[in-house]
Amino acid sequence: MTAGTALSLAAPHIAFAADEASSAESTGAASLPTVTVTGAEDNKQHLNTRSASGALGTRSLLDTPFSITSVSADDLAERQINKLGDVFALDASVSDNSGGYGAWAAYLTVRGLPLDWQNAFRIDGKPFLSYAITLPYDHFERIDLLKGSSGFMYGFGSPGGLVNYVTKKPTDTPVRSVTVGYTSNNIWSEHVDLGGRFGNDQMFGYRLNATHAQGETFNDGKIRRDSVSLALDARLTRDLTWDFQSIWQNSNSDDQPTSVYTASLTGSQLPSVIGGGNQTLIGRGQHINTNFQLYSTGLTYRLNEDWKANVNYSHSTSKRNRNEGTLYLQNSAGDYNDFRSDSREGHVFDQWQAMLEGKARTGFIEHQLTFGAAWQKQVNDYSISSFYQQIGTGNIYSQNTNSYTSSTDLIPYHNGIITQQALFASDTLKFSERWSLLGGLRYTNFDQKGFSTTGAQTSQYKKDGVVTPTVALMYKPEPNTTVYTSYVESLEQGGTPGTTNSNYGQMLNPLTSKQYEFGVKSEQALWSTTAALFRIERAAEYTNGSGALVQDGESIYQGLELGGTLKLGNQWQTGANLMLLDSKYSKGTTNNGNRVAGAPNFMATAQLAYLVPQVNGLKLMADAKYTGNTMLRAANDIKLPAYTLVNLGASYSTRIGNYDTTFRAAVDNVFDKRYWQYQYENYIKPGDPRTFSLSAKIDF
Template sequence: MTTIRRHCVAHAALLLCALSRGTFAQDTASGDGALPAVTVTADAPGASPQHLGTKIGNGALGTASQLDTPFSTTVVTHEELADRQVSKLGDVFALDASVSDNSDAYNAWASYITIRGLPIDWQNGYRLDGKPFLAYAITLPYEHMERIELLKGASGFMYGFGTPGGIVNYVTKKPTDQPVHSIEIGYKTQGIWSEHVDLGGRAGTDDRFGYRLNATHEEGKTFNGGHTQRDSVSLSLDARLTRDLTWTFDGLYNKRKSTGQAASIYTGSYTGTTLPSVISSDNQNLLSAGQHITTDLKMASTGLQYKLSPDWTLAAGYSHSTSERSRNEGVLYLLDTSGNYTDYRSDSQEGHRFDQWQVTAEGRLRTGAIGHQLVLGASWQEQVNRYSSNSVYQAIGSGNIYARNTNSYFSNTDFAVYRASDITQRAVFASDTVALSDHWSVLAGLRSTDYEQNGYTASGVLSSQYKKSGVWTPTLALMFKPAPDTTLYASYVESLEPGSSAGITYANYGAVLDPLKSKQYELGVKTERERWSATAALFRIERGAEYANSANVLVQDGLSIYQGLELAASTRLGSQWRLGASLMALDSSYEQGSTYVGNRVAGAPHLVATASLGYDVAQLPGLKLSADVKYTGSTMLNASNQLKVPGYAVANVGASYVTRLGGYDTTFRFAVNNVANRKYWEYQYENYIKAGDPRTFSLSAKLDF
């Protein structure tokens, strides 16, 4: 109680400081009992939750609206992130049926999701303001994001290496012409307090200099009895050096430490054909002593943009990031349907560095009656992975998932971290969107990549090397616009990804497999009308198959085929109701020479569906209510299809209220996730499961001053 009381006093003091200008007293001193006037800021009645008019970054394709992008995309805005009170990446895309949650907010898997049944590549599948960083175990500060963009499917032409699942691009908040000053206080089950400050605006002659500063502190007891602490700071600057030349800088620091996180559950040694009964994830049965995950991300990028003419812009940029993690994680080797396990402990320290240079030219020209939107560019990037040579992976005991884990292991090793591998990519790319008429256009793009991957022993000796020059990854698309608000498209794109490194649970631990090439075919339509919007896509993805064979050796053999249908729509009914729905029907299989020809691909559910409902309360202007539900169908845990995760549905509810207190705009938010407290097993990775998150609630108060 003392700790809670101290938190409450500190947070109340922070809020009172923001109100210290005395306006609140002036507004309430009239004595007539009237409430302060309420100013409500809301989306226009016709605004679409799908945000199809929002311009997004598409790598080598340049910048275009979702409506004009011939691939399936999703955008989640900062307002939606705040309203949903998100804690992990699965929460961010909870309303997108193409995305399955594989994560836990407070352990090393917090940013794991699958898209169209494919995992995102933690080495190449994440971007921050379009720049690469190593995302493994990193949970970025969602409070600092203007929006989060998702490009579904193969992305080889747009970004270079990456799995054909897709690309997640975090876009940080940028300087605005109007000043921004806000503070926010939040609370989450079971005792996590957070404070967030957002400051921005412009200064100098003619508002030449812009700034945006965000800072967050979060700390407290997690829903399963563990503890988390996070400190994040981001800074975005720009300077209009001349009328045509602009300089930008973006920096982010994010450090997080969680202790007492739930162990991972490994099913590769499991003898049953059905999973044991689900356990509750908010008890402490799996919390063996000594577990922790600490991550530290530092990233900075800078660039120049020069307006060469009204139609052409030149840009050059550099980004540098380092991410480090120290992890003491339990891995429970589940043995039988009774829930018995062998308790392993993985203890290590790892680090990564990512550097990238890129130059681009983007503009328009005409050749006779035909218009061209051109993007030309070149990039260089180097990824360095550092691992500890004296990592610990050992059995520390046994137990049962339905009883308290009494095993313990505490880190007592000074880890010797060495340069284990590096990957260098050099690429040139070009794309041309050709406007054949007012309705028809063709997009063609080509990237050429020189690729080199080196592996080293702990003593620094080169142990493996893979080089490939002139690897071509093309993209083609045909687009038809019967009306300005509707686009029909057919697209083709290829991707290249580095081969996987066999993890410690495989018999060929440490082996590095060859790069994989993927192909994607997609037919789609997007439309955004005054009061409704809708998207649909048919897709087929062909990817080289990787899986553990019967000898538990990670191999590449045959193809993994993913073909499916995506549907999404949103509408407003009258002035108060908002409806949304999303569906993905997916057929996946191993083909062409694979040992498991005809089996479903691990991690790919047959069906995922979401529905959401929003209501603006007319009797209390500023109050919005929401509810949503997501059903995830059964998912195979391994390529042999010997074991699967049953389907499940999770429902959430929320509310937000915008009013004025003391002359300041104030927003209160409340959300309950898994409102029915549904217990379910969740697919985490091939041969890994976790217990789904329990019912949690969160609330926050934000004041603009």
């Protein structure tokens, strides 16, 4: 992590440069508000940078009444990111439930709520299904996290938040770089980044990224990933721009760590933790193979100085073929029953969206207006003859000797089709330089259908006219500070019970939620700070005593987020971030008053960066994250202990010959801390062991 990158994340929103914001605006790319990350010599976060902000239109981060974290490409490279949980490791509101090489790639908890794996992930604002997909992080300009409800801005989704990957776009300045990397135990990677413009008046732009990674993971599993992304644009006229983005990735992973399922555990005592790099849990034959593709294109037309229109289409597919073990823990001695799942699954998203945004004035009131319409179709495929059975027994402290060979007769069928049609509009009324009021409304028709293996429709949830509003009042006591209070409602798809649930595959009805937030954002010459008080009320969903995933009562999350950065002299920069959270179940038939499963009551991070004056170009970094104790399930009979992870990093920039060259090193989990990592209700796995990463980048 760069000196500024690592630490400015503590404020939970940091950004990228203004020229990138202009590029995003010109192509009409839907994204979360953006931020600029700089080195320790420049503590500013550039919160006045303007960028596209989904259904809210174009606005600065300082004028956006929600909590947002943004992680830049520089930070991703400096910290040698390998999984989604590491992307947001410096945000105290985010719990890491992910795994870098298995099916749990996209699991995160934000403010105590799990992200919705069907709706909580976007690429340039376009929907895709991220289950089991670890994307090529070096292909993105930044990764944004909108914390809290995204119902108005992006439609259906969990109130935990939404992750938006912003792809690298063509730049006016040519880009030429090659990076070679190494990650323990023995994974080698190569990345090429090429971009620029050509043609009359530099009419056409391109950006090509390609990555290959292959080798042995820390638990002696095997991984091979190949990915390519291509972004194009054309300035057809002075006012009309065409853009195109695509990503293709194929990943093959063998012998990866299994998850431990605790619903059948006798008593409430977990076994002693084993090391995350231990091979004993792995039974032979396990693998997960995925293929991901996304293609999107759009036109942006600038009507005049104040108004522009955009229309775009996207298509994404996610396919996975997995032979995955789940260990049903029986007792505190570590005995288990070994269940193996063998299936093929796939998901397709298609979306059309049109948006008009601009400025107007009525009397003394200025208006920032956004109008839009969207259509989205999601198709979920599951295999007809999937296998899920016990294949043996074992103990977590002894080598797993069970094996299962995948079937070749796994034919997928359309299990569910979900269609959404939406209209949305927002108006930000500016009464003076200090006061403004935001109002927004999304109107959605929702249709969810389930099908049997024969193609017969088995269920339907249809609701027209679903309204998800948002309203916010903002006050600026001075130009670089905003105080805001906001309210937003959201509707999310109900959960799909997993293979360990007694009602496996039966889609549940959508859930409703409400969110209240009061916050402050301020950026000054030598320091910055953010604070947010929030309350989220959501319909509760959990696994009951009979093993069924049910909806019962509601879950409430109340919390405080604080963050800040401070520049100390020319070499030092520090930062810290914390979250206090009170969560509970209420209004249900059981578990009332219990803490919500997966919601830590306290989390904190601290970061330090130092520019070494004696060695020009050398930066040293350190950070730590404390994750408080977490309830494993709604009954609150098993508590996962708190743990702290410490990471170190360094980067050295120099010139070799005529080429700018950067060397980077990172050590995650320096003290090789052993801990049970919460993944999902009743699911745990050993936390990742100490890992080393090295890379060298040459710009030419």
